[in-house]
Amino acid sequence: MKIDYCMVITTTPDREEAEHLAEGILENRLAACIQMADIRSFFLWEGAMQKEDEVVLSIKTTEARYSELEAYILEFHPYDVPEIIKLQVTGGLPGYLNWLDSTTGNEKQGSE
Template structure:
């Protein structure tokens, strides 16, 4: 069985977030994508401290799909350097983890 992962990605607006989320789920690359609106990000960019209100994608998938997820995000994201961070799921309800891992096989 492949490892389940959660990938985080911030988007500048709801339309971008929804577009990427739908591409990932419709393409069977992610079992589920949550969109959290109104996330305030404070970050360093080009030597300055910046801030922006963003939408956070929480993408549940398997490691098997990570490269394709990264490709979709990069292809449809307006940022020069989008946040794409994947972390392994160490524990979780076994049935839910099995569902995440089975979603890529459904298409």
């Protein structure tokens, strides 16, 4: 089965950084939709327990745009090692998936 869509998860330190990153991603048509939520993260970093408020971004895009999206996040993200996790989307409402294609500039033949 060919996978054409994915959701990318990343986190930022605050809402301002999240919105700045999201706007750049959308302006460059690297995704069709980005949702944000405030979270509290617990993680180990450089051998120490960290507890930080963050904003998680759920980025909906196509496999065709993933590499450019990853490069964009790496270039503009404030963290030295940002979380970038790609989840494959194996199904969804056809109209929504067509919208992902058209919004990211990946229209398939026969898509409206």
